[in-house]
Amino acid sequence: MEALAELAIYHSRPFAPTRRLALAPSRLPVDPAPGPGGVLLGGIVAHHRNELDEDLFESLLKLTLQLQEGQRVVQPRMRHRFQDDQHGLTRSRARLRRDDDGGLVIDFENKGTGLQLMLGAVYTAGRLDPGPRRAVMDAIRKGLRWGGSLDRRLYAHLSGLDGGREWSADVYEDPVRWALQTLGMGTAPDAGAADSELPDRKAVQRRFRDALRAAHPDHGGASDDAAKRINDLTEARRILLS
Numbered sequence: 001m002e003a004l005a006e007l008a009i010y011h012s013r014p015f016a017p018t019r020r021l022a023l024a025p026s027r028l029p030v031d032p033a034p035g036p037g038g039v040l041l042g043g044i045v046a047h048h049r050n051e052l053d054e055d056l057f058e059s060l061l062k063l064t065l066q067l068q069e070g071q072r073v074v075q076p077r078m079r080h081r082f083q084d085d086q087h088g089l090t091r092s093r094a095r096l097r098r099d100d101d102g103g104l105v106i107d108f109e110n111k112g113t114g115l116q117l118m119l120g121a122v123y124t125a126g127r128l129d130p131g132p133r134r135a136v137m138d139a140i141r142k143g144l145r146w147g148g149s150l151d152r153r154l155y156a157h158l159s160g161l162d163g164g165r166e167w168s169a170d171v172y173e174d175p176v177r178w179a180l181q182t183l184g185m186g187t188a189p190d191a192g193a194a195d196s197e198l199p200d201r202k203a204v205q206r207r208f209r210d211a212l213r214a215a216h217p218d219h220g221g222a223s224d225d226a227a228k229r230i231n232d233l234t235e236a237r238r239i240l241l242s
Helices: 035-051 054-068 114-126 130-145 152-159 169-173 175-182 201-215 226-241
Strands: 005-011 020-023 090-098 104-109
Touching: 005 035, 005 114, 020 114, 035 090, 035 104, 035 114, 035 130, 035 152, 035 169, 054 114, 054 130, 090 114, 114 130, 130 152, 152 169, 169 175, 175 226, 201 226
Parallel strands: none
Antiparallel strands: 005 020, 005 090, 090 104
């Protein structure tokens, strides 16, 4: 099944005397941020969080802030040298995909250490355009601080969704399209289209109020589905107005 996002990195063998790290071509959709790409990077960090010593935790947190602001990072950093040259290095990758129940799961093909994957995630985020970079780094820091189960609650938390709910992968894959369909406002414009092609703020608010009224049991909405429908409408409005 096609991945929603994929990170690939090159690295030295885990016990090589010189520890090196380089980036490989990855597919990380981050529009609107953090997008599936940000959820993947934050999820990678959360999965390997327990492998970090406390001093490395603070160092990685500091690195996210420095790269977020576009600062120069002196090498080596955190026992690894970040470089462009991939010669002699091994490739590892991680993919975010739909699971059999329509949720999300991360598949790892890791031939290195958890720290190498985490550093790869952070350095990759640092190469993003300034617009989405902050939101993606926020998702990484959420993953770094995550102490719960590595399940649907994690992915919802990384994306800013309600962690107490079961969200389908459609919400993560294309949140704008999902929000428009949930509010009954058509489909999202083609990739790369200007934001002006989306409904304006007043139209979204008006449609939200109408749909909310229709979903309420007092106005004919199904009682069993009312709470879920209202939560969906509220989240759809947040996505379109954020």
